[in-house]
Every structure is written in C-alpha cells, then in structure tokens.
Amino acid sequence: MMGAVAKPTIGIIGTGAIGGFYGVMLARAGFDVHFLLRSEFSAVAERGLHVDSAPYGAMTLSPVQAYSTAEDMPPCDWLLVGTKTTSNADLAPAILQAAAPNAKVLLLQNGLDVEDSLRERLPDSLHVLGGLCYICVHREGPGVITHQALGAVHVGFHSGPAADATARAAIVEEGVGLFRAAGIDSQAMANLHQARWQKLVWNVPYNGLSVLLGASTTPLMADADSRELIRALMAEVVLGATACGHDIPAGYAEHLFMVTERMPDYWPSMYHDFLHKRPLELAAIYTRPLAAAKAAGCELPRIEALYRSLSFIDRRNT
Numbered sequence: 135m136m137g138a139v140a141k142p143t144i145g146i147i148g149t150g151a152i153g154g155f156y157g158v159m160l161a162r163a164g165f166d167v168h169f170l171l172r173s174e175f176s177a178v179a180e181r182g183l184h185v186d187s188a189p190y191g192a193m194t195l196s197p198v199q200a201y202s203t204a205e206d207m208p209p210c211d212w213l214l215v216g217t218k219t220t221s222n223a224d225l226a227p228a229i230l231q232a233a234a235p236n237a238k239v240l241l242l243q244n245g246l247d248v249e250d251s252l253r254e255r256l257p258d259s260l261h262v263l264g265g266l267c268y269i270c271v272h273r274e275g276p277g278v279i280t281h282q283a284l285g286a287v288h289v290g291f292h293s294g295p296a297a298d299a300t301a302r303a304a305i306v307e308e309g310v311g312l313f314r315a316a317g318i319d320s321q322a323m324a325n326l327h328q329a330r331w332q333k334l335v336w337n338v339p340y341n342g343l344s345v346l347l348g349a350s351t352t353p354l355m356a357d358a359d360s361r362e363l364i365r366a367l368m369a370e371v372v373l374g375a376t377a378c379g380h381d382i383p384a385g386y387a388e389h390l391f392m393v394t395e396r397m398p399d400y401w402p403s404m405y406h407d408f409l410h411k412r413p414l415e416l417a418a419i420y421t422r423p424l425a426a427a428k429a430a431g432c433e434l435p436r437i438e439a440l441y442r443s444l445s446f447i448d449r450r451n452t
C-alpha cells in the first residue's frame with residue numbers, strides 16, 4: 135500500500151487581510167500553517183485570528199502558530215507572501231530563514247513585476263510564483279479580518295529551477311491544489327505577466343480613485359462622472375497592455391463594471407493604506423505599468439495624471 139503523501143508546511147509572510155484570510159482557510163483545511171507577523175504579533179499570539187466572512191461565517195483560529203521573527207519559523211515548503219508590494223525588496227532575509235530547500239514562494243499581491251526585486255535577492259534554488267487574489271477583504275483591527283466577498287486565487291509561474299514547461303506547470307498545479315483543498319476557487323495562469331496587466335484594469339481606476347475622491351465602489355459606480363473616469367482609465371490600461379504585447383479579452387472592462395456593481399460596497403486596499411498612513415502601492419500599480427507602456431511607445435495621460443496626484447497625496451500622508 136502506498137503511504138499517505140505528507141501535506142506541505144505553509145508559511146505566511148505578512149499576516150494582514152490577505153495573508154490572514156488565506157492562512158486561516160488553509161489551517162482549517164488541515165495544513166500546518168505558520169504565520170509571520172509584525173505589529174499584530176502580540177494580539178494574534180494572545181487572542182488568535184478571527185475572520186468575519188460573509189460567505190463562510192465567523193471563523194476563529196486559536197491558538198495560532200505565530201512568529202515575530204522568521205528565525206523561529208520551521209522550514210516551510212510554500213511561503214505565501216501577504217505583505218504590501220512596497221517592501222518586497224526587504225523580504226529576502228525573512229524568506230531565506232523560513233524556506234525549506236527548494237521552497238516555493240508565492241506572492242499574493244497586486245501590481246506589475248512585483249516578483250522581480252525579491253527574485254534577484256533569492257537563491258536560484260527557490261521557485262517564485264505570482265498569485266492574483268480576486269477578493270474583498272480588509273483588516274478590521276489586530277488579528278480581526280472582514281471578508282466581504284469573492285475569494286479566488288489565480289497562480290502563475292515566475293521563475294526558478296524547474297527544468298521545463300511540464301515541471302513548471304506541475305508546481306503551479308501544486309499551488310492551485312493548496313487553495314482548492316481549502317475550498318477556495320483557484321486556477322493556473324498560463325502567462326503571469328499578461329494576467330497582472332489584466333488585473334490592473336480593475337486596480338488602476340478603483341484603487342487610485344478611492345484615495346483621490348475619498349469614495350468606495352458604490353458611490354463611484356453611481357455617479358456619471360466617476361463612471362466615465364473609470365471607463366476611460368480602464369481603456370488606457372487595455373491600451374498599455376496591448377502596446378506591451380498582452381491582449382486583454384474583448385469586453386473585459388464591461389465585465390468588470392458588472393462584477394463591481396454586484397459587489398458589496400468596497401474600499402480597495404489602497405484606501406486602507408491611505409487611511410492608516412501607510413505607503414501606497416504606487417510603484418506596482420502605476421509607475422511600472424506607465425514605464426512599460428512608455429517604453430513600448432504608448433502614453434497613458436489619464437493614468438499618469440492619476441499617478442501624479444496620488445504621489446502628491448502619498449508624500450504628504452506618510
């Protein structure tokens with residue numbers, strides 16, 4: 135008889151809304167999950183992690199395998215990065231501490247090329263993958279997370295020692311399998327770079343406008359002028375993606391309008407950063423796409439104006 139295949143050990147690097155939500159879901163599914171925290175370490179070590187989820191109900195994980203330093207974490211086969219992209223270059227030492235040999239590092243983050251600054255600081259033996267989370271979740275307080283809607287995670291290969299396309303696909307499927315085992319919708323992405331551009335069609339307008347206009351999705355969708363602005367910004371993201379060689383499916387912007395109208399009223403994660411005086415994810419969501427489009431000969435003036443306004447706000451806010 136074949137022995138049971140051991141479940142991988144999972145490390146969460148940055149236990150905020152995303153890291154906390156998916157970490158709790160994986161722990162509930164029986165995975166051995168270890169959580170790295172910073173400001174919320176004591177609260178979570180003492181009182182556990184609580185998720186108030188519209189789809190799943192109230193979930194509590196207590197006790198939590200919580201760590202204030204990666205040095206204390208066991209070797210993890212999968213490391214799920216749930217920090218904001220603003221500090222990716224600084225995460226390498228923590229990841230090296232917590233990584234098992236040949237570990238897979240999955241960045242659950244928005245934005246373009248977010249893997250690159252971390253990749254260049256990691257050894258070749260580690261695989262790096264990108265994950266796109268289609269979810270509405272935020273931190274309510276220390277160790278307390280509100281999950282309003284959705285939840286899917288799409289996984290794509292970035293880089294690493296896998297010998298060929300078959301080996302790369304197997305690693306991606308392993309990642310997809312983790313989420314599916316936890317009851318979360320998950321799919322493999324054939325082209326991570328294209329998929330990151332595609333997700334920006336939502337994040338570029340809504341993340342930035344929530345900060346600039348101080349408005350969540352329901353009022354943004356209810357007003358004729360903000361709707362028009364969102365539509366125009368979406369069209370520019372599609373233009374930039376196309377100039378960079380990445381086709382966005384026809385009708386995708388209209389599809390996102392429909393999805394957003396069906397969502398509960400939602401403040402994007404950039405608004406929470408603004409509110410709590412944390413740095414905004416401007417490089418990942420604006421600077422890099424603008425630079426890539428420009429290098430391909432494509433100017434995106436509306437996105438550029440939004441980006442410059444946000445840069446001004448960000449400098450005065452942090």
Ligand SMILES: NC(=O)C1=CN([C@@H]2O[C@H](COP(=O)(O)OP(=O)(O)OC[C@H]3O[C@@H](n4cnc5c(N)ncnc54)[C@H](OP(=O)(O)O)[C@@H]3O)[C@@H](O)[C@H]2O)C=CC1
Pocket residue numbers: 147148149150151152153170171172173174216217218219221242243244267268269270271272273403415
């Ligand atoms: N929230 C959402 O609904 C969605 C978010 N995303 C993306 O997911 C990513 C994560 O966002 P989100 O979960 O909302 O962000 P949060 O701010 O809620 O979480 C980030 C967490 O990382 C922790 N952290 C940062 N640096 C370190 C460190 N060096 N060591 C330990 N912990 C650290 C923070 O701790 P501390 O409290 O100390 O700062 C915080 O707990 C972003 O790229 C975002 O754009 C994508 C889709 C939806």
Ligand SMILES: CC(C)(CO)C(=O)C(=O)O
Pocket residue numbers: 244267268269270284336337402403
């Ligand atoms: C709102 C949503 C679901 C859009 O894709 C999201 O994933 C985000 O906030 O980044």
